[in-house]
Amino acid sequence: MFFHSLKYAFITMLKNKTALIWTLIFPIALGSFMYMAFGNIYEDQALFTEVPVAVVKEKENENFEAMLKELSKEDDEQLLVVNYMEADEAKEALLDEEVVAIINMNEDIDLTIASNSYKATMVETIINEYKKQEKVITDIAKNHPENLAGVIENLADSKNFYTEKNTSDGNQDMMTNYFYAIFAMSCLFGSFGAIEKIGKLQGNVSPLGMRRCLSPNSKMISIVAEFISMITFQTIVQIIALIYFVAIGVDFGNKYPQMIGILFFGSCIGIAFGIIIGSISKLSENTKSGICISVSMVIAGMADLYANGVKDMIEHKAPIINRLNPAALISDSFYALNVYDTNERYFGNMAILGTMTVVLLIVSYLMLRRNKYASV
Amino acid sequence: MGNAIEVKNLVKRYKEILALDHFSLEVAEGEVFGLLGPNGSGKTTTINCILSLLSYDKGEIKIFGKEMKPDSYELKKNIGVVMQNVAVFDELTVYENVDYFCGLYISDKELKKKYVEEAIEFVGLEDYKKFLPKKLSGGLLRRLNIACGIAHKPKLIFFDEPTVAVDPQSRNKILEGIMQLNKEGATIVYTSHYMEEVEQICSKILIMDGGKNVAIGTKEELKKMIKNTETITVDVMNLTQEHIAKIKEIPHVYAVKYADNQLVVNCSGGKHNIVRIIDFFQNNDIAIGRVNAQQPTLNDVFLEITGKELRD
Numbered sequence: 001m002f003f004h005s006l007k008y009a010f011i012t013m014l015k016n017k018t019a020l021i022w023t024l025i026f027p028i029a030l031g032s033f034m035y036m037a038f039g040n041i042y043e044d045q046a047l048f049t050e051v052p053v054a055v056v057k058e059k060e061n062e063n064f065e066a067m068l069k070e071l072s073k074e075d076d077e078q079l080l081v082v083n084y085m086e087a088d089e090a091k092e093a094l095l096d097e098e099v100v101a102i103i104n105m106n107e108d109i110d111l112t113i114a115s116n117s118y119k120a121t122m123v124e125t126i127i128n129e130y131k132k133q134e135k136v137i138t139d140i141a142k143n144h145p146e147n148l149a150g151v152i153e154n155l156a157d158s159k160n161f162y163t164e165k166n167t168s169d170g171n172q173d174m175m176t177n178y179f180y181a182i183f184a185m186s187c188l189f190g191s192f193g194a195i196e197k198i199g200k201l202q203g204n205v206s207p208l209g210m211r212r213c214l215s216p217n218s219k220m221i222s223i224v225a226e227f228i229s230m231i232t233f234q235t236i237v238q239i240i241a242l243i244y245f246v247a248i249g250v251d252f253g254n255k256y257p258q259m260i261g262i263l264f265f266g267s268c269i270g271i272a273f274g275i276i277i278g279s280i281s282k283l284s285e286n287t288k289s290g291i292c293i294s295v296s297m298v299i300a301g302m303a304d305l306y307a308n309g310v311k312d313m314i315e316h317k318a319p320i321i322n323r324l325n326p327a328a329l330i331s332d333s334f335y336a337l338n339v340y341d342t343n344e345r346y347f348g349n350m351a352i353l354g355t356m357t358v359v360l361l362i363v364s365y366l367m368l369r370r371n372k373y374a375s376v
Numbered sequence: 377m378g379n380a381i382e383v384k385n386l387v388k389r390y391k392e393i394l395a396l397d398h399f400s401l402e403v404a405e406g407e408v409f410g411l412l413g414p415n416g417s418g419k420t421t422t423i424n425c426i427l428s429l430l431s432y433d434k435g436e437i438k439i440f441g442k443e444m445k446p447d448s449y450e451l452k453k454n455i456g457v458v459m460q461n462v463a464v465f466d467e468l469t470v471y472e473n474v475d476y477f478c479g480l481y482i483s484d485k486e487l488k489k490k491y492v493e494e495a496i497e498f499v500g501l502e503d504y505k506k507f508l509p510k511k512l513s514g515g516l517l518r519r520l521n522i523a524c525g526i527a528h529k530p531k532l533i534f535f536d537e538p539t540v541a542v543d544p545q546s547r548n549k550i551l552e553g554i555m556q557l558n559k560e561g562a563t564i565v566y567t568s569h570y571m572e573e574v575e576q577i578c579s580k581i582l583i584m585d586g587g588k589n590v591a592i593g594t595k596e597e598l599k600k601m602i603k604n605t606e607t608i609t610v611d612v613m614n615l616t617q618e619h620i621a622k623i624k625e626i627p628h629v630y631a632v633k634y635a636d637n638q639l640v641v642n643c644s645g646g647k648h649n650i651v652r653i654i655d656f657f658q659n660n661d662i663a664i665g666r667v668n669a670q671q672p673t674l675n676d677v678f679l680e681i682t683g684k685e686l687r688d
Contacts, residue, residue: 004479008468015467200465203429207463211524214427214457215480216449 002221009197009229019193024237027186031179031245038175051119052081054090054099058106065105067130079126103127177304179250180334184327185300186241187266190234191292194274195285197226202368204281219368227271227361234267235260253338258346262337265353266330270296272360273326279367296327303327329353378441380405380532380563381426386435388421388587395421396432397587403580405440405531408554408564410578412571414682418587419567423534427457439532453481456530456562460537462521464509471496471505474523481528495527498553515546522550526557533557535566539573551577571675581674585682599672602680603630606643607672608650611665612657613637619660626652 013019055068072082083099090102094114101123104110111127113120140151199205201222203213212222239260246252252259273295277288297305302325304311311328314321322328329349336345381403388396396418403409413419424430426437428446437444439451464473474492482488496502499519509517518538526533535554539547555577558564568574574581575595583591583598591598599605615634623639624632628646632639643649650669657664 001480001483004476004483008465008472008476008479011472012465012467207459207461208465210429210459211457211463211477212480213429214452214455215477216452217480218447 001217002225005217005222005225006228009225010233013193013197013229013233016193016196018196019190019233020237022189022192023186023234024241026189027182027241028244031182031241031250032248034175034178034182035245035248035250038178050078050081051101051123052083052099053123054083054085054093054102056087056090056102056104057084058087058104061105061109063134064109064130068103071126079122176250176252176338177308177331177335179245179252180331181300181303181305181327183238183241183263183334184266184303184330185296185305186238187234187263187270187330188273188292188296188300188327190230190267190270191274191277191296192289193234194230194271195278195288195292197230198275198278198364198368199285199288201226202279202281205285220365223365223368227275230271231264231267234271235264238263238267252334255337258337258343259334261350262330262333262346265350265357266326268357269326269330269353269360272357272364276360276364276367279364281367299325299327303331323352324356326353326356378405379403379438380407380440381565382436382438382441383422383426384436386422386425386432386437388418388425388430388432395587396425396435399435399584399587399589401582401589403563403565405563406558406561407580408558408566408578410574410581411565411567411584412574412581412678413584417585417682419584420536421587422584423536423565423567427455427534453528454531456525456528456533458522458525458533458535458538460540462509462517464517464520464524466509469506469508470501470512470520470523473509473520474527477524478527481530491527491529495523498526498556499523500549515542515549518542518546518550522553526562530562532563533565535564535568537568539568539570547573571673571678575674583678583681591677591681595674595677598674598677602672602677603644604642604672604676604680605645606649607670607676608641608643608653609666609668609670610639610641610653610657611637611667612639612662615639615662619662622660623653623656626656 050072057065068080068082072078072080083093085093087104090099093099094102094112097114100113100117100119102112103123104112109127109131111124113124137148137152140148200208201212201219203210213219242252242259242263274292277283277291280288283291302310302314302321305327311322311331314325314328322332329352333346333349336349337343340346379402381401383399383401386396386399386401387394399418399422401422411419411422421430425432425435426439426444428437428444428448439448440454442448442451444451465476468476471492474495475488478488478492478495482491496505499522501516501519501523504512504516504520509520512520522538538554539550542550551573554564554566558577564577566574566578578595580594581592581598582589591601593601620632620634620639623629623641626649628643628649629641630644631642634640641649641653650667654664654667
């Protein structure tokens with residue numbers, strides 16, 4: 001009987017277009033829109049590419065040219081793409097945005113930029129640094145020529161006193177945060193399907209529920225079958241969305257098994273949320289859906305769906321909200337996977353989501369048991 | 377044969393409202409039992425209590441001699457319900473719907489398949505097996521609703537207004553089907569507001585009102601319970617008050633109405649009432665047109681017992 005119920009729970013789930021739209025099509029559409037809207041900004045701003053500059057050589061400067069040659073050497077550390085041009089040609093290239101800056105080699109080294117960007121700032125920093133060091137060497141040569149060799153040696157030997165180290169292979173850019181929040185919202189949207197399913201199990205909510213209540217089986221069999229089908233469907237749908245986002249170029253890192261774990265527990269909490277709302281027999285289905293969509297959107301917003309930094313602000317002001325907000329937990333789990341090398345925070349979040357799911361399901365079951373068909 | 381249903385002194389309250397007031401009922405196995413009553417009379421509450429969908433305050437309910445409880449799964453296997461509202465899955469085809477509900481009762485796959493095919497054939501939906509419910513007309517949808525309720529071949533079937541909003545052809549098909557199920561051995565409990573249907577198929581009828589049993593019997597027995605036994609209608613012109621007064625004096629006549637050149641005479645008991653009426657007109661040399669005598673219908677019985685005032 002259980003497998004019969006499970007089979008039809010899956011069939012009805014697969015044929016439920018509303019559930020498919022809310023849990024798969026909507027998040028994919030939203031994610032695609034975000035990727036199109038912010039993807040270019042991200043690539044421009046976050047992914048480093050070599051900076052094209054125009055150099056107008058009005059006077060020889062061997063040292064500066066040597067530096068440019070070094071910085072434009074084609075290897076992993078290449079910073080600049082140097083194009084020697086005439087002044088007019090360089091201006092045109094700057095206006096056409098073919099180059100980020102014009103470096104004029106005359107008596108001094110002058111810099112012309114068209115707009116403020118981090119690439120222009122970087123070129124400016126290089127020039128300023130060169131000028132500073134050139135001045136140091138000139139001053140030393142003039143005032144303390146005996147120390148010149150030592151100073152040059154020290155400058156050449158300048159090194160960083162910190163080491164950059166990635167804590168994981170994951171992507172830590174801000175745009176990916178939006179996608180974490182989309183997954184959180186999408187998991188919570190599983191609640192819509194759950195409301196419908198639970199309504200069809202309750203004799204006092206739908207004729208279908210009444211007919212099912214009359215069958216010679218425990219209600220628990222139907223509830224478990226429906227829950228399993230919903231979880232499986234929802235998790236698979238989330239995995240499809242994950243594959244899609246990876247395919248269009250969103251970098252979630254490489255901890256896929258753990259990510260599937262997040263999607264599973266996220267689906268569990270979304271569905272459990274729908275089940276408990278669906279168990280309130282005195283509300284209409286529209287009201288229940290309204291509650292689910294409002295709550296999902298609000299708590300997904302609190303997990304950075306609409307603007308980055310909301311979650312951090314809550315973390316500083318009232319961290320308990322983030323510990324209890326399923327959307328924040330889902331989003332934070334993705335973040336923790338990609339940022340931290342250990343899984344401690346990830347497992348902590350999963351444990352909270354799992355516990356919340358169990359509590360919601362127990363309360364829902366008690367509410368469903370209490371409900372009796374009540375029509376005069 | 378024993379009783380399929382026994383209800384004794386059932387009391388059900390909704391806060392201040394007494395929905396069932398020491399209501400009792402017996403339905404014998406093999407009967408087609410009609411449960412009638414105006415809106416709010418307690419029919420649905422009675423059925424829901426019998427089916428253990430609703431708890432009750434007092435009383436006893438037995439199905440096939442055994443106490444009926446929410447977890448009486450063995451008893452539930454023998455019960456089928458066809459509700460007024462169509463209760464099927466929109467996402468499933470006709471075949472899948474019947475298969476799903478039959479599968480809740482029948483575990484054996486081969487037997488289930490046989491029963492599903494038989495149920496679909498029984499309601500005449502063989503050509504619509506792969507159709508989704510939304511593609512079916514109102515009548516076909518009602519037939520699917522019936523197939524889902526009876527596919528597991530229950531011994532006791534509740535039909536709650538199964539012919540609401542269906543065309544005469546579909547209604548006829550449904551009623552024939554119910555009679556066929558009864559012939560095959562099923563006990564039927566039938567509720568409807570269509571009196572002619574109840575009169576047509578029910579072997580015993582209970583009329584309830586205010587949560588009480590107000591009349592029970594065969595349709596003939598019920599008709600004998602009311603005052604009116606014959607209604608005679610005569611098309612006649614220019615009757616005077618004097619004539620009407622004389623007609624009222626004819627034996628067994630208890631009510632006379634005259635309007636729009638039509639005389640309606642209600643008689644209580646007696647034989648040859650129509651002859652006495654016609655004799656009156658002949659003796660008074662009054663020309664008459666069409667004359668019609670009608671036995672009381674179940675509708676007359678229902679209205680006389682439950683009253684003519686509007687219900688909610």
